[in-house]
Amino acid sequence: MIKLCVLAASASALSRPATKLSATATAPAPTWDDHVAIDAPPETLCKGLDGNDSMRRKFEVMLRAAQNKITSAVEELDGEGTFKQDVWERENGGGGISRVMSGGKVFEKAGVSLSVVYGSMPQEALASATERGVDRAAGMKPGERVPFFACGLSSVMHPRNPMAPTMHFNYRYFETDGGVWWFGGGTDITPAYLFEEDMKHFHGTYKDICDKHDPEYYAKFKKWADEYFVIKHRGETRGLGGIFFDDQNNKDPDTHFAFSEECVNAVTEAYLPVVAKRKDSPFTEKEKEWQLMRRGRYVEFNLVYDRGTVFGLKTGGRIESILMSLPETARWEYDFKVEPGSKEAEIMDCFKNPREWV
Numbered sequence: 001m002i003k004l005c006v007l008a009a010s011a012s013a014l015s016r017p018a019t020k021l022s023a024t025a026t027a028p029a030p031t032w033d034d035h036v037a038i039d040a041p042p043e044t045l046c047k048g049l050d051g052n053d054s055m056r057r058k059f060e061v062m063l064r065a066a067q068n069k070i071t072s073a074v075e076e077l078d079g080e081g082t083f084k085q086d087v088w089e090r091e092n093g094g095g096g097i098s099r100v101m102s103g104g105k106v107f108e109k110a111g112v113s114l115s116v117v118y119g120s121m122p123q124e125a126l127a128s129a130t131e132r133g134v135d136r137a138a139g140m141k142p143g144e145r146v147p148f149f150a151c152g153l154s155s156v157m158h159p160r161n162p163m164a165p166t167m168h169f170n171y172r173y174f175e176t177d178g179g180v181w182w183f184g185g186g187t188d189i190t191p192a193y194l195f196e197e198d199m200k201h202f203h204g205t206y207k208d209i210c211d212k213h214d215p216e217y218y219a220k221f222k223k224w225a226d227e228y229f230v231i232k233h234r235g236e237t238r239g240l241g242g243i244f245f246d247d248q249n250n251k252d253p254d255t256h257f258a259f260s261e262e263c264v265n266a267v268t269e270a271y272l273p274v275v276a277k278r279k280d281s282p283f284t285e286k287e288k289e290w291q292l293m294r295r296g297r298y299v300e301f302n303l304v305y306d307r308g309t310v311f312g313l314k315t316g317g318r319i320e321s322i323l324m325s326l327p328e329t330a331r332w333e334y335d336f337k338v339e340p341g342s343k344e345a346e347i348m349d350c351f352k353n354p355r356e357w358v
Helices: 055-078 123-129 133-137 196-213 217-228 253-265 272-278 285-304 307-314 319-325 343-352
Strands: 035-038 084-090 094-102 107-121 146-159 166-176 180-190 242-248
Touching: 055 094, 055 107, 055 146, 055 166, 055 253, 055 272, 094 319, 107 319, 146 272, 146 319, 166 253, 180 196, 180 217, 180 253, 196 217, 196 242, 196 253, 196 272, 217 242, 242 253, 307 319
Parallel strands: none
Antiparallel strands: 035 084, 084 094, 094 107, 107 146, 146 166, 166 180, 180 242
């Protein structure tokens, strides 16, 4: 078993064009070590950027409230573990509030990290940040850095019990110079063992929200998650999906904001009841080893393919925050194959062939 021991923490409507960010384009490129710890969260991490009526500030306020709600609910379910909070800022713009629980009774590791980052980034970093890629930098000269603003809340929770699934979410808002903006995010689930009623509950919660906002959302965003969370070199998905969306700007900003707000606040309803049901289930040493191997797959996806990880590394993000998603323990076994007809084979079929759950 390889022990990773990565503690951490991760990266009014816009009725007018976004404030120009060009002034920051000439600032020094941010680096991984330019983050400075501070004692307490400031009122806002959007220093010097617009007023309280901007979408930047509005999205930050919403995510900070969601962070408080989710961490409180997780601590209540765990019963023993508490979140350690780190607050940091960066000289070139922005900062974050990182909360990580390690060594809980129910959760081996859980993290919920807020980041507000602005400045300038290479065009290749922008390409990694969005499905639309480099066309978000249209009109800029080759090699010219792109002024940007990004605000997001990211979380990964790794329960101890192999019958309880891992869960990840991320909700974010981006702007680049010239008034280009978009929303992205999603919530997805990664069980080691299949309980169909749990998947129906999780997916059903998000289908209800999607249907409320747009009848086309769930089918589209569920398919997007199935396709995004693929470990290409394994030919399997990381987990059993959920919803995933990016580059959303085809409606007015407040409409996209309302959808993101409802999705992030539904995490406690969609996920925590599943953990509460499975946290005390009996399990064998073999089943624990299988959970650790699936965590190994989780690590492979996050370090090789995850868009947020790549974006954070290319923009000089805070390393502990970027790597917050990694579990404390994981396992790799050479040429491991599941036994035909086993519970492990049952869920492997789901990883190879995504299903419809609701």
